[in-house]
Amino acid sequence: MKKQLVTRISSDLKIERYKGESEAEFYSRLIYTAISCWIRYFILDKSNNDSDINKKSKNYIMARGKDLLKNYLDLFPECADYFLCKEKNNKKIAVEVDEAIKTIRERMLNSGEIYEINPNAYVGLPQYNKKKIYRNIEREIGIKKDEFTSIHVGITRIEKNRLYEESEKIESTKIINPDDFLNWLIKNSTWERFNDIDILDVFDPKSKKIPSQSWNLNKSMILEGDIYLARDKSMNHKWATRYFLLKIEDGNKYYISRINNILVKWKECRRIILALRKKYENSIKVQVKNLGSCKKLRLFAALPINEMMILKTYCWPSNNMYNPREYIVSNEIWEYIRDILISLYLEIEEVL
Incomplete structure (x- = not known):
């Protein structure tokens, strides 16, 4: 029964086992994607309330999702660790079934697979439509009559066409160029004199370390005519950290321009880091391993939230579903993901 079920799910979702993939890893990917499929159908469940035909409460989705995941496990x-364990500082942390379903549901909300009708109350399912995201790739939203003709990747579905026109409009999420973003910030900056330089950490764009280890206050590295990213190290909580653009003039006069809190919340300071590292020919690396039908992508730095959501939509987190640094990417979608990485000035390193 177990093997028959795996064969059926794999065939329906068009998900192949990659080279060297263990049974637990393969089954986990199948279940992860299958749950996202079932959440769409849960929204269409019949109920005694006519007003619930095209929507369901988040609590309803949670209850149905929990039962489904428990049955799968x-x-x-062997798939329990993928859904019910997080890793932090090389330690495993147990996770409840509720959190696993909530995480998948929120990723579907963030990606547009489902949508909120009232915050914290109901979710709905978009009408079926296709959006061209890349050359010969279209993404499917909603449910169609013949659901299992599509290629399932991560929590979404795609169709590939052999023929395409370069001039065709592409409706994918626009990737903001890091240089353009930094230049826009500089152009719209409001500079003010700043004397308390010792409360700041300054990002060193020449550092070969990962970004999280590249903050310090080395005044000698701050050169006149250059722009730097700084943060207030007196703020101990990440959610409250203030970020600034920083420059020096006349040898010892420091000026700052505070970065808008909304941009900080959306982790757009990471886009500034990508631009600054590229300026000094010090681009951040990502590693890619060829696994036959898939690629394994390893990040050494988190990306802006917009791009992280793209990875969480089209890819499978590796090892466990909460892993923000490693992803399994189907070859069917790899060119799209690769071009996003390149547009962020990330240096792709192929590893064996």
């Missing part, structure tokens, strides 16, 4: 106990 009863049949595939």
